[in-house]
Amino acid sequence: MKIFVINPGSTSTKLALFEDEKPLWVAGAHHSSGELARYHHVNEQYEYRKDFILRLLAEAGIPLEFDAVIARGGLLKPTPGGVYAINELMKHDLLHARMEHACNLGALIADELAKECGCPAYIADPEVVDEMQPTARLTGIPEVERISIFHALNSKAVSRKYAAQEGKHYEDLNLIVVHLGGGISVGAHRKGRVIDVNNALNGEGPFSPERAGTIPADQFAELCFSGKYNLKQVKKMLNGKGGLIAHLGTNDVVTIARKAEEGEEPYKGVLDAMLYTVAKQVGAMYVALRGKLDAIILTGGIAHSNYCVGVLREQIDYLAPIVLMPGEDEMGALAFNALGALKGELPLQVYQPE
Template identity: 35%
Template sequence: MAEKMWRVLVINPGSTSTKVGVFEGDEAVFTVNVAHEASDLAKFEGVSDQLPYRVGLIEAALADNGVELGSIDAFVGRGGGLLPMPGGTYAVNDVMLDHATRGANGVQHPAQLGPQIAHAFAALTGKPAFVVNPPDTDELCDDARMTGIRGVYRHVHLHALNLKETAIRHAASMGRAYEDCRFVVCHIGGGISISAHDHGKMVDGYDIVGGEGMMAPTRCGGLPVAEVLDYLEAGHTTSEARKMCMKTGGFVDLLGTSAALEVSNRAADGDEAASRAWSAMQYQICRCIGGMAAVLGGQVDGILLGGGMIHNKGLVKAIEERCGWIAPVSAYPGEFELEAMAAGACRVLSGDEEAGTYTGVPVFTGFACFDEA
């Protein structure tokens, strides 16, 4: 008997649009980018207040394209607003809905609408709703969590969905399972994530929300703490500093743009500031790749590059020249986020993976040897 081709609707809410796709197994049968006018979004006080608005637009887009909700076997949303958990596919439950609605992780981002929209459609049809490898996926090894300040620990916020799917797909292309491989996996786009994957677990990475790692188009990357203190003492606010970590740092602060292609072109045309920023970003990416390779003891099966900036062949070449001695470098321009969400649901529906239960209890709360009074 042929394996059932599960029909899955995936929803990835972003700042100005919501990406929607219908998949049958690995094949996308319908995708659409539902745009949201800034003037419409401005009417809502908080991210979660946008729920009825976004649901309505998605329903209209599905109807316009002849997609009936009743034909869908499962709904998957991007899992924002949640507390740290191991990677995997999770069923949307009441705790998850509460955390997504209020943004329990302290980060207000449209991704927290993902579980809410998936649940709304699931409630209409009686079908299951899931999230897959949410942004707060946390599989760090213990050594990666430590800092030199008692009670202050490292946490990671990464493009976990695309990172893990890229690794899963590359392992399959090698005829191997993700759980049998060691990779350094990068997502290089508006934000840049670099991570170490050891036998199916993302054991280390850089907190790109917290100001770690490399400079990115909208993010400052890692900074000397003493220099940050000087920056604050010079009259800047903590709010300004936090925005540098996520929205107004990197190319935005240095060059007044977040468009990587523009910066690359300006650098090629001899713009000294653009050339310096572009070169420094490439250098920092390679330095971070080297750090993740050391986490894996130098036993690396591949360096995998994904994200929108990987369409830039010059960037890929620069990474190959500096890091190709570590392991083969493979480029996957763009992202597999919609495919990753569909694949996670299909694994559960087919019985190849058991859906996790979101408890709302962070996967890590500290080390007793340092936290006990």
């Protein structure tokens, strides 16, 4: 099965051609700020991104002859996880998405290319996957509801791969998946559904290399109304300029971990504190699963760090076996999902949000 994968990022477009789960060709590039500055809205980049993809395929001598095209999901309305055939409602919601990001173009381009070569077009496990149980949504302020935004694609892909290695199905297991990257998400996966997870983007859960995580509400309210910051600056504290970068001036975990291992402060103290917040979130998800847990999976780029994994192990390894699946292979995860759909091993979902 030949599967073409499209993954548009804010300043890049990544492409890959797989034969089943084996990558045959991987390509892509960063787009300069000068190139992108011509466009006032991400939707205006559609032709530019599509032409870029077609040009790279032509240069590599790859014809439009695929068994499936799959794209990164985009910022759709909340929807359960799974593989989705791209439909007209999905395309409408991506074109009119409340959150503007280049990933919203992936499904639009995938659908057009798939029509040209007469194959199905899919997305899988977008960032807005929402399977949270009702009790996980409410907060003490009725106007503020908890939102499910996390590393759904990678978290579900590593869960399925772990299940397959164990000769089981994802839907038969209870797992805690800890994605350790620029943002950190810790999700409780119960029988194939993520019943609780922190909002890994906008200020909840562990702090991370770039994000503030949960912070004391009263002190934050005073900071917001101190007159020192505007709304844009405050939101940047939560996402982009929070976490390790706020404390240490860098989000380079490799360097920070090396200094921490040598006992150098403030690097060790701050990194250990971040990992402590991760461990506490694992404990919360253990409660969400009522202690019925098959494994804790550590994934994402930071899971390559022996120091970080070691510190985490000391705090959580008594809860369940620790499974290490480092990195974030978005392209492989997308191909894995497309192949499962083509083989009938993964049911096709229909995008029809409430």
